[in-house]
Amino acid sequence: MEIEEGVTLLEAAERAGIYLNSLCGGEGVCGKCRVRIASGNAKPDKHSIAFFHQGGDPTGLRPGCQTEVGDDLEVFVPPESRLEELAEALSIVYSRPEWISLHKRPYGPASLIDPLVKEVYLELPEPTIDDNIPDTGHPTRELGKKIGCDQFEIPLSCLRGLSTKLRQYEWKVTVSRYDTRGKVLFIEGGDTANNNYGLGVDVGTTTWTGSPDT
Secondary structure, eight states: OOOOTBBBBHHHHTTTTOOOTTTTSSSEEEEEESSEESSOOOOOOOOGGGGGSSTSTTTTTGGGGGGGOOOEEEEEOGGBBBHHHHHHTOOOOOOOOHHHHHHTTTGGGGGGGOOSSEEEEEEEOOOOOOOOOOOTTHHHHHHHHHOOOOOOOOOOOTTHHHHHHHHHTTEEEEEEETTTTEEEEEEEOOOOOOOOOOOOOOOOOOOOOOOTTT
């Protein structure tokens, strides 16, 4: 196609109906929009040179968002740089999880969430003369019955004030546990099993650039 001088290869490709994978939005920091210069001369911007050998990649690869048209060019777009190729390769067919069907659980948006940290509400039997195990044993014993585990790891923070908490809430507590092992994270009074929230944080380390010596 005909394109005016000074336009980047990323924009030129879009005008030709070819959409490049540019995670950084054309800032030149992700290196995902690489194209190969088959013929002609096109040098990338000096600030994006960290992705390539000095003077450009010897195979002819250039960052599309940082390489401007300044000559007659023949450009090859690798499959991994094309958005439509990535979309086809990453397509996933979703179906109802087997564990929902097996256990006849209600099917809805919330039912698809199976977090690692889970809340379990327990109504504990009060201690008697015949059942006078330590206070720490009551929640772990009942929790073990529910999840089929007989060994638990409980941090000191959970044990502080536990005796008072058990009696204050009439032996009704909610235990936060780590699902893949018998680790208790928190014990709070009352029924708070429906108040289980998580926080996801993206710290932006998908692409890391540095000097060859780094």
